[in-house]
Amino acid sequence: MRLRKQAAVVLATVLVAVSVRAAAQEPVKSFDQLNTRLKVGDTIYVTDAQGREIKGKIHSLSPDALTLGTDGSKTFAARDVSAIRERHPDSLKNGALIGFGVGGGLALVACLSFAEGSGDSGWCAAVLGVYGAVGAGIGVGIDALIPGQKRVAYRAPGATGSAQTRLSVAPVITPRAKGVAVAFSF
Numbered sequence: 001m002r003l004r005k006q007a008a009v010v011l012a013t014v015l016v017a018v019s020v021r022a023a024a025q026e027p028v029k030s031f032d033q034l035n036t037r038l039k040v041g042d043t044i045y046v047t048d049a050q051g052r053e054i055k056g057k058i059h060s061l062s063p064d065a066l067t068l069g070t071d072g073s074k075t076f077a078a079r080d081v082s083a084i085r086e087r088h089p090d091s092l093k094n095g096a097l098i099g100f101g102v103g104g105g106l107a108l109v110a111c112l113s114f115a116e117g118s119g120d121s122g123w124c125a126a127v128l129g130v131y132g133a134v135g136a137g138i139g140v141g142i143d144a145l146i147p148g149q150k151r152v153a154y155r156a157p158g159a160t161g162s163a164q165t166r167l168s169v170a171p172v173i174t175p176r177a178k179g180v181a182v183a184f185s186f
Helices: 002-017 031-036 093-115 122-145
Strands: 043-048 053-062 065-069 073-077 081-087 150-155 166-173 178-185
Touching (some): 031 150, 043 065, 093 122
Antiparallel strands (some): 043 053, 043 081, 053 065, 065 073, 081 150, 166 178
16 A cells, blocks of 8 residues: 555656646748747847758848848848747746655655654655755756757748657556656657
8 A cells, every 4th residue: 555655656746747848839920920029139040941050139120031140240031041940038937846846756755655654744744845945946956057948930831840849658557567657759
């Protein structure tokens, strides 16, 4: 019985700790709609028709062309742009939640293991809070070191190359073992 409780707690902790990318805003389909997503002064990453990526700040934006200020000014006609990406900062909230889930989950497993036979489980709440807070602090620190993701603001019609992230969680039940298989692909 005790093993089942621990397995359930570990499974719940894994499911809480695993984060899945939130669905981002869809890219605009037409170059003349860029002004709804971007403005002069934004830093963007332009992928040209040859597949080269150029980073720069937008100097001017029109329905049929885009001018970046890199080392010099570079103008891209709409037909020469395959994709435009922008970097968005990452919220530290998810790092705090994941860290709290991991730290608190590990403390909860330890509490359930040690307190089951003794009947004294009052200290578990304090241990859970302390380790959850330490985990949240570590999660925020790690999350602060990770730059925000590049999100696609524009993709030319017919352009490919969109990356997909997939998470798969499946139970594993055999006569000799029980567990969870977690697969993450990108």
